[in-house]
Amino acid sequence: PVGHLAGWKGPSGFSSRTTAEQVVLGDKIEGEGVSGKVAVVTGGNAGVGYETALALALGGAAAVVLACRDPVSGKEAVGRIYAELAARARVRGLDTKGEVESRDLAKTETGSAPDENETANSFVETKPKPEPLVCCLPIDLESFVSVGEFVVALNATLSEFLESTRVDLLIHNAGIMPAPCKTTMDGHERTAQVNFLAPFLLTRLLLPNLQQSPDGPDALNRSKQRHTTTTRVVFVSSAVHRFSYPGGVRFEERDFSETNRSAKTKTKTKKNHDPVKAYGESKLCLVLLARMLAVVFSTSSSAETNCAQTSKNAVHFHSLHPGAVRTKGSERARLQSGGWLGAVVHFLGKPFLKSAQAGAATTVRCCQMSDYESFQKNGGYHVNCELRKPSAHALDVALGRKTVRHAIQETNPYVVGHDCFSAQLRSGKYGF
Numbered sequence: 001p002v003g004h005l006a007g008w009k010g011p012s013g014f015s016s017r018t019t020a021e022q023v024v025l026g027d028k029i030e031g032e033g034v035s036g037k038v039a040v041v042t043g044g045n046a047g048v049g050y051e052t053a054l055a056l057a058l059g060g061a062a063a064v065v066l067a068c069r070d071p072v073s074g075k076e077a078v079g080r081i082y083a084e085l086a087a088r089a090r091v092r093g094l095d096t097k098g099e100v101e102s103r104d105l106a107k108t109e110t111g112s113a114p115d116e117n118e119t120a121n122s123f124v125e126t127k128p129k130p131e132p133l134v135c136c137l138p139i140d141l142e143s144f145v146s147v148g149e150f151v152v153a154l155n156a157t158l159s160e161f162l163e164s165t166r167v168d169l170l171i172h173n174a175g176i177m178p179a180p181c182k183t184t185m186d187g188h189e190r191t192a193q194v195n196f197l198a199p200f201l202l203t204r205l206l207l208p209n210l211q212q213s214p215d216g217p218d219a220l221n222r223s224k225q226r227h228t229t230t231t232r233v234v235f236v237s238s239a240v241h242r243f244s245y246p247g248g249v250r251f252e253e254r255d256f257s258e259t260n261r262s263a264k265t266k267t268k269t270k271k272n273h274d275p276v277k278a279y280g281e282s283k284l285c286l287v288l289l290a291r292m293l294a295v296v297f298s299t300s301s302s303a304e305t306n307c308a309q310t311s312k313n314a315v316h317f318h319s320l321h322p323g324a325v326r327t328k329g330s331e332r333a334r335l336q337s338g339g340w341l342g343a344v345v346h347f348l349g350k351p352f353l354k355s356a357q358a359g360a361a362t363t364v365r366c367c368q369m370s371d372y373e374s375f376q377k378n379g380g381y382h383v384n385c386e387l388r389k390p391s392a393h394a395l396d397v398a399l400g401r402k403t404v405r406h407a408i409q410e411t412n413p414y415v416v417g418h419d420c421f422s423a424q425l426r427s428g429k430y431g432f
Helices: 002-006 020-026 047-058 071-110 116-126 144-162 190-210 221-225 239-243 263-271 275-299 328-348 361-368 371-376 397-414 420-427
Strands: 038-042 063-068 133-138 169-172 231-236 315-321 381-383 386-388
Touching: 020 047, 020 361, 038 047, 038 144, 038 190, 047 063, 047 071, 047 169, 047 361, 063 071, 063 144, 071 133, 133 144, 144 190, 144 397, 169 190, 169 361, 190 231, 190 275, 190 397, 190 420, 231 275, 231 361, 239 275, 275 315, 275 381, 275 397, 275 420, 315 361, 315 371, 361 381, 397 420
Parallel strands: 038 063, 038 169, 063 133, 169 231, 231 315, 315 381
Antiparallel strands: 381 386
């Protein structure tokens, strides 16, 4: 707690108070980072998601796609990001102009003539950077059909503007906080679908994009700046994954579809619904998913395990706890789900809360780290930009296999055509 409040730095050089912008601009890695990459951020229109998208754009990403349920809010977020980029560009231009004028004044005072090479370099310094593509596409995680429609729209958008459908960074940020039990149109408990099953389906459908070679048509235009060959899938989980139901994950109790549950049983299950435990369960599934997929895809026939010869199709998976973040939605959820006791705890815990900018730091760190570091930490759980040990349930391989199998079964009807995701799961370790 003292280190958290004081902002003590860990091995990465970052702390609980570090912001996403400080990570993306202060952790420059030669030839790597987020420069020139294409990122998809779910829930990128507000809070931690918005700060994540903004940091990636500031870091030089070629494209940042905000996947949002509310297109109006999403378009407003796109406008704010472009406005911030323009403001930063103006500041850089003024700073550079001042440096050039200072050098010219010094030359004049000493009687020296301006150096031609220096003048040329000054021109290069003031040359504006290419503006990234920032756009918003609608997605409703309460509908599996909407997830599929988003993938179609994403491919069309990337093909039109970047001449490639490759995705370098898939960031599952969107989710709902602890909430009363409700059923989605697909027949699942809402928290489970929005926080886990829909992100699983989106990852499954976008695997061809994530495994697409960086060579070829996408070497043109903006994507020309890409340096790395691995792609990342980042699941924004929570420390609340430690407070799930006994046994970790309740599979049958979360399925409210008419073919699987009787009305009597569904009523009983809804009465037993605990908003905090259900939320923790969904976040536990994300930690399990990152660990399982990291192992499977590093051992499948289409992936390389030798980091020195990383396959062009290598995909790394990370999960993280963003911290207790101070946003309107999180404060409302804490008060509503905790009653008067929750209100007291919320008041006492305010000094430990992070800003949205600090809450996005660990997400950006998982995107920014080098390929080698990402390989070493593949499947890991991150807190305050550092690798941390998750709960015992999150380390349970048997539970992880059952979780992935459950997700495959529930999303199978929404996968059309060849399913390379399942094919690679079968060829990797555990043989799903």
